[in-house]
Amino acid sequence: MLAACGLTSTDQLFGQIPAEARIHEALNLAPGISEFEIVDYFKGLSDRTSNGYASFLGAGVYNHYRPVVVDTIVSRGEFLTSYTPYQSEISQGTLITIFEFQTMVCQLTGMDVANASMYDASTAVPEAAMMAVRITGRHRILVAKSVHPEYRMVQETYAKNQGLPIEEFGYDAETGQLDLADLEAKLSKEVACVIIQTPNFFGIIEDVKKAAELAHAHGALLVATFSEAASLGILAPPVDADIVAGELQSFAISPSYGGPFAGIIASKEKYIRQLPGRLVGETKDSNGNRAFCLTLATREQHIRREKATSNICTNQALIALMATVYLELYGKQGLRELATQNLAKAHYLGTKIRPHFSGPYFNEFVAAAPAGKTPEGINEALLEKKIIGGLPLGRFYPELSGATLLCATEMTKRADMDTLAEVFHS
Amino acid sequence: MIRKVRSHITQNEDLIFERSSPGKVGYQLPALDVPEADPSALLGAANVRGEIEGFPEVSEVEVVRHFTRLSTWNYAIDLGMYPLGSCTMKYNPRINEAVARLEGLAWSHPYQPESLSQGAMEVVAKLEDALCEITGLDDITLQPAAGAHGELTGILLVRAMLEAQGNPRKRILVPDSAHGTNPATAGIAGYAVQNVRSNDQGMIDLEELARLADEDVAALMVTNPNTLGVFEENIMRAAEILHSKGSMVYMDGANLNALVGVARPGDFGIDVMHINLHKTFSTPHGGGGPGGGPVAVKKHLAPFLPVPRLKRLKDAFAWDYDVPQSIGKVRAFYGNFGVLVRALAYILAHGGPGLRNATVDAVLNANYIRHKLAPYFDLPYNRPNMHEVVFSDDRQSAKGVRTGDMAKRLIDYGFHPYTVSFPLIVHGALMIEPTETESKQELDLFIDAMISIAQEVDEEPAKVTSAPHATRTSRVDETTAARKPIVRWKP
Ligand SMILES: Cc1ncc(COP(=O)(O)O)c(C=O)c1O
Numbered sequence: 001m002l003a004a005c006g007l008t009s010t011d012q013l014f015g016q017i018p019a020e021a022r023i024h025e026a027l028n029l030a031p032g033i034s035e036f037e038i039v040d041y042f043k044g045l046s047d048r049t050s051n052g053y054a055s056f057l058g059a060g061v062y063n064h065y066r067p068v069v070v071d072t073i074v075s076r077g078e079f080l081t082s083y084t085p086y087q088s089e090i091s092q093g094t095l096i097t098i099f100e101f102q103t104m105v106c107q108l109t110g111m112d113v114a115n116a117s118m119y120d121a122s123t124a125v126p127e128a129a130m131m132a133v134r135i136t137g138r139h140r141i142l143v144a145k146s147v148h149p150e151y152r153m154v155q156e157t158y159a160k161n162q163g164l165p166i167e168e169f170g171y172d173a174e175t176g177q178l179d180l181a182d183l184e185a186k187l188s189k190e191v192a193c194v195i196i197q198t199p200n201f202f203g204i205i206e207d208v209k210k211a212a213e214l215a216h217a218h219g220a221l222l223v224a225t226f227s228e229a230a231s232l233g234i235l236a237p238p239v240d241a242d243i244v245a246g247e248l249q250s251f252a253i254s255p256s257y258g259g260p261f262a263g264i265i266a267s268k269e270k271y272i273r274q275l276p277g278r279l280v281g282e283t284k285d286s287n288g289n290r291a292f293c294l295t296l297a298t299r300e301q302h303i304r305r306e307k308a309t310s311n312i313c314t315n316q317a318l319i320a321l322m323a324t325v326y327l328e329l330y331g332k333q334g335l336r337e338l339a340t341q342n343l344a345k346a347h348y349l350g351t352k353i354r355p356h357f358s359g360p361y362f363n364e365f366v367a368a369a370p371a372g373k374t375p376e377g378i379n380e381a382l383l384e385k386k387i388i389g390g391l392p393l394g395r396f397y398p399e400l401s402g403a404t405l406l407c408a409t410e411m412t413k414r415a416d417m418d419t420l421a422e423v424f425h426s
Numbered sequence: 427m428i429r430k431v432r433s434h435i436t437q438n439e440d441l442i443f444e445r446s447s448p449g450k451v452g453y454q455l456p457a458l459d460v461p462e463a464d465p466s467a468l469l470g471a472a473n474v475r476g477e478i479e480g481f482p483e484v485s486e487v488e489v490v491r492h493f494t495r496l497s498t499w500n501y502a503i504d505l506g507m508y509p510l511g512s513c514t515m516k517y518n519p520r521i522n523e524a525v526a527r528l529e530g531l532a533w534s535h536p537y538q539p540e541s542l543s544q545g546a547m548e549v550v551a552k553l554e555d556a557l558c559e560i561t562g563l564d565d566i567t568l569q570p571a572a573g574a575h576g577e578l579t580g581i582l583l584v585r586a587m588l589e590a591q592g593n594p595r596k597r598i599l600v601p602d603s604a605h606g607t608n609p610a611t612a613g614i615a616g617y618a619v620q621n622v623r624s625n626d627q628g629m630i631d632l633e634e635l636a637r638l639a640d641e642d643v644a645a646l647m648v649t650n651p652n653t654l655g656v657f658e659e660n661i662m663r664a665a666e667i668l669h670s671k672g673s674m675v676y677m678d679g680a681n682l683n684a685l686v687g688v689a690r691p692g693d694f695g696i697d698v699m700h701i702n703l704h705k706t707f708s709t710p711h712g713g714g715g716p717g718g719g720p721v722a723v724k725k726h727l728a729p730f731l732p733v734p735r736l737k738r739l740k741d742a743f744a745w746d747y748d749v750p751q752s753i754g755k756v757r758a759f760y761g762n763f764g765v766l767v768r769a770l771a772y773i774l775a776h777g778g779p780g781l782r783n784a785t786v787d788a789v790l791n792a793n794y795i796r797h798k799l800a801p802y803f804d805l806p807y808n809r810p811n812m813h814e815v816v817f818s819d820d821r822q823s824a825k826g827v828r829t830g831d832m833a834k835r836l837i838d839y840g841f842h843p844y845t846v847s848f849p850l851i852v853h854g855a856l857m858i859e860p861t862e863t864e865s866k867q868e869l870d871l872f873i874d875a876m877i878s879i880a881q882e883v884d885e886e887p888a889k890v891t892s893a894p895h896a897t898r899t900s901r902v903d904e905t906t907a908a909r910k911p912i913v914r915w916k917p
Contacts, residue, residue: 001790001791001794001866002790004797004798005794005796005797007793010790013786013790013793013810013812014689014789014812015810016656016659016809016810017657017659017689018659018662018694020662020693021661021662021693022689022693023687023688023689023693026687026778027559027560027687027781027782028778029556029560029777029781030774030777030778031778031780032774032775032777032779032780033775033777035521035775037774038525038771038774038775039521042525042531042767043528045531045548045549046528046529046530047545048544048545048548049530049531049534049538049543049544049545050530050533050535050538050542050543051530051533053542055535055538057535059537060758061537061759063533063535067453067454069452069490073489073490073493073494073497074712075523076493076494076497077502077505078498078500078501078502078504078505079502079713080502080504080518080710080712081508081518081712082500082501082503082711082712083508083510083513083515083711083714084711085500085713087501087834087837087842087843088899088904089837089894089897089899089901090499090501090842091501091713092499092899093496093497093498093499093500094714096439096441097493097496097713098713099914099915100443100915102913102914103914104481106914107478107479107480112914113914114913114914116714117715119571119572119575119716119757119762120571120757120758121758122757122758123571123575123756123757130614148758150755150758150759151758153754153755154756154757157582157732157753157754157755157756158614161582161585161615161616162614162615162616205469205473232475234465234469234475235469235473235475236472236473236474237475254527254532254533255532255533255535256531256533256534256763256764257534257535257536257543257759257764258536258758258759258761258763259571259757259759259760259761259763259765260571260716260762260765278714280913281907281908281911281913282907282913283903283904283907283912284902284903284906285899285902285903286892286900286902287900289900291899291903293904293907295904295907295908295911295913296911297908301574301607301609302605302606302607302848303606304606305606305610305619306610306613306619308606308613310610311574311577311578311607311610311613312574312575313572313573313574313607314572314573314574314702314704314711314714314716314717315572315714315715316571316715316716317711317712317714317715318710318713318714318716319712319716321713327481327482328442328482328484328492329453329486329489330451330452330453331446331450331451331453331482332477332478332481332482332483333451333483334451334452334453334455335478335481336477337453337455338455339465340463340465341455341458343463343468343469344460344462344463345458345460347463347468348460348461360468360469360473362469379539383539383542388535388539388542391537410455410456413459414459
């Protein structure tokens with residue numbers, strides 16, 4: 001091959017790189033190792049983690065069972081090793097799975113249109129806020145304090161560089177729900193959107209309708225987010241929101257130390273041209289058969305460049321496919337039963353450990369440590385029983401430093417909940 | 427002649443919603459070990475939803491067949507060469523999938539105690555170290571979820587540094603050959619974009635650059651090798667011009683596959699760059715994602731990296747949130763960790779010498795294609811290329827056949843098309859990136875196919891302009907799709 005290129009050494013392949021830009025010694029990286037050694041190494045790492053522990057952590061990342069079929073499907077090379085489906089004629093498989101994904105996201109959230117996925121909810125939320133800024137021509141953003149703290153941090157990073165002022169509004173210390181009076185006081189003609197989460201970070205279900213009424217009365221949009229998608233199996237969808245930006249990690253996506261997950265962004269039909277990212281649409285091929293393709297690309301960076309609605313290119317397609325397979329397996333009945341099981345488990349735990357807030361909760365709730373105890377101390381004691389306790393809230397909410405966020409899902413065993421309650425109260 | 431493929435039967439398949447029948451299920455849940463819950467009583471009736479209208483109801487075998495049938499309508503690297511320029515479609519080793527699914531890694535929760543996360547944190551540490559060594563840069567964040575997200579992170583770092591010096595500045599310079607994410611990123615980061623015209627060799631024009639560079643420029647975003655697959659030989663001069671004005675040089679690392687083990691951006695004047703783990707380090711593209719977009723920086727940008735930073739204590743790793751000058755977070759938690767596991771496995775499997783060999787093979791393969799196809803297709807910039815080569819449809823368009831037509835015809839020959847109409851500075855571009863994992867046999871088949879198509883353009887152009895002919899879906903009407911968008915199924 002070298003000869004065919006008119007060369008005599010592989011070094012000549014790099015002749016165009018100036019000598020001072022090249023490295024002349026080998027990289028300081030060990031030589032390659034075999035497959036067996038790689039497995040052995042990563043097994044060693046896997047053992048130095050929480051493997052074998054029961055856990056009551058939720059807080060944006062949930063333990064739900066992943067049916068075996070999900071891995072069977074996403075391991076198929078035709079899905080795993082293909083690129084973004086720009087060449088429709090040989091990408092109908094991927095295109096149709098995305099079309100089904102978009103449809104089910106709409107069905108679950110009550111929105112009219114949904115895109116092909118975002119990186120995760122923490123980045124979908126600022127994209128939704130940017131949409132609202134473009135739609136309303138306003139610049140202020142109001143965020144509920146009960147939105148996931150990490151989503152708020154990412155929102156802050158995005159907004160501060162675009163000159164978008166952000167203000168937070170509080171939660172009711174009794175119910176854990178939105179402090180609507182605080183929201184109303186902070187609303188004005190400059191507010192582009194109000195961002196709320198339901199169930200919120202404390203696991204409490206918000207009154208989306210009331211929040212929407214307040215926002216709309218001031219000409220602002222309502223952006224609703226969620227981190228526990230399993231709740232959508234039983235909870236009324238946030239139809240009063242204008243944009244929904246959320247996280248589908250609950251649908252067959254393992255916690256994987258925080259990613260990769262699958263974010264979604266969905267909205268009312270009239271905002272379709274402001275959506276970020278890829279969209280799949282239905283059309284026909286030249287023989288008149290139904291076919292699918294990427295569409296409305298004039299919103300996107302490869303066409304619109306600096307005027308694009310977003311810079312996103314690569315998204316989370318394969319992870320979105322996991323959620324798609326999961327939703328089709330569970331279906332109408334399964335999703336409801338899944339949600340009801342989560343509700344039952346968490347409320348069983350709620351009978352053993354009293355929830356701190358009085359608002360309705362789905363599968364997690366805040367609990368205050370008994371007098372003389374700290375959430376951290378309780379967690380230490382639990383570790384000895386191979387149980388990871390809840391998330392101590394002090395790091396995000398100083399006013400809740402004596403409290404912990406506990407989650408139970410369909411994977412949580414009654415015996416572990418009993419042990420948790422015992423240690424909690426002992 | 428078409429040698430690589432012949433047609434076979436594929437199954438028809440409806441949308442899942444059209445396959446549904448009431449009462450069918452494909453899931454199993456264990457029996458409840460706690461008392462049942464009454465949703466209306468616990469949540470309030472108004473908070474409980476009714477049935478989800480139109481939601482699927484199918485059995486497990488129907489789900490398996492649904493997706494298996496659909497999968498056969500896709501092309502994939504596992505089926506053959508996928509020469510999409512700029513996308514680095516190389517083989518994805520399956521060992522990477524296996525280790526990413528190990529229980530302790532796949533089921534680690536981001537908020538579990540650090541004492542129970544040391545194995546996962548070691549993945550982060552090892553990958554950070556390897557990528558710094560490969561790029562010649564001093565520090566790195568693995569938090570960004572993809573290339574474009576890395577670009578945004580990198581430009582925000584530049585902005586934070588300039589702001590700390592008192593003035594964030596106004597403009598970002600972007601060559602006209604750049605990928606669309608570059609200008610889009612600059613816009614989102616709050617900068618005005620100024621295009622830099624390439625010279626007649628398709629490279630950065632130093633005179634033009636010197637003219638545009640001033641104290642209002644925050645950074646130049648440069649891709650190297652550039653999107654023509656050519657190394658910017660004046661990169662060090664360009665960096666000097668910018669640095670003399672206090673501006674930074676951002677490198678889009680999408681083409682790092684041409685450099686690993688041969689040259690390091692840190693050595694040729696780059697201040698900050700992103701790396702696409704899903705390109706150079708072979709984590710699968712998965713039909714469009716997920717990816718990983720680590721951002722590596724020189725020392726002067728390190729204080730601004732996103733939180734948390736991984737701290738290496740004497741005998742443990744710890745997450746550090748106390749970074750006063752940090753830009754904050756760009757994504758929840760620590761990034762696409764599962765993708766990081768795969769990239770590290772790839773680096774360990776190759777090792778230093780193996781990574782360099784991959785680079786050599788990638789560049790050799792692309793040069794081989796250039797030499798073999800140069801007699802048949804126009805080379806607008808006839809220069810030694812690196813990992814990819816860009817032709818134009820100049821000769822064929824004279825006969826009414828465009829790059830997009832030949833791309834579709836390539837499908838009939840059993841290949842995925844090359845990248846069409848990018849970079850924008852080449853009219854009618856055919857951007858071909860074979861990667862190192864293609865054998866000479868596969869390359870020769872591809873070259874034969876391209877030559878055969880060039881002949882068809884001369885002899886029977888209609889065959890090319892109406893392609894593909896062998897696929898189950900013929901040419902798709904994208905115009906109608908955009909005119910009246912139908913983006914969801916409805917009953
Ligand atoms: C040159 C170049 N820059 C940037 C990107 C964006 O990277 P990503 O798709 O990972 O966001 C791409 C890939 O599509 C690219 O080819």
